[in-house]
Amino acid sequence: MSTRPTPDRPRSIRLTTGSPERLGEHFTFCIAVRGREDFYDAVELPADYGRGFRVHKEGEPAPYDVNLDGRRSTCECHGFAFRGTCRHLRGLYALVWQGLLPPVGSAPSLESLDREFGPAPLPVVQPRRAG
Numbered sequence: 001m002s003t004r005p006t007p008d009r010p011r012s013i014r015l016t017t018g019s020p021e022r023l024g025e026h027f028t029f030c031i032a033v034r035g036r037e038d039f040y041d042a043v044e045l046p047a048d049y050g051r052g053f054r055v056h057k058e059g060e061p062a063p064y065d066v067n068l069d070g071r072r073s074t075c076e077c078h079g080f081a082f083r084g085t086c087r088h089l090r091g092l093y094a095l096v097w098q099g100l101l102p103p104v105g106s107a108p109s110l111e112s113l114d115r116e117f118g119p120a121p122l123p124v125v126q127p128r129r130a131g
Helices: 078-083 087-097 110-117
Strands: 011-017 026-033 036-045 051-057 064-068
Touching (some): 011 087, 026 087, 036 087, 064 087
Antiparallel strands (some): 011 026, 026 036, 051 064
């Protein structure tokens, strides 16, 4: 198992469908890394602490549960188990910070999360307008 840091990769995230305004409303987001796009269906779930989400990547058999709670944030994916952070966690935080997912309670500041998790989250790309 390598402990070498992963080089920075150009990444972005965008909300592709939905504009969830209440708990339990489904939405879809896309994470792009080096030109490859992965689409995720998501729903916000009740949580005992922080904010809970269930995300399901298109074409994958099982969803991941993600909890956003500052330093105690977690995700059930292999990337989080290996690195302590992942694209799902950082992507959902980026959507919350950009106001694309309505806040529930008070979200931690970007600066505090940078100190806790390293570099800034995925940049948010505004949805393309048809026309």
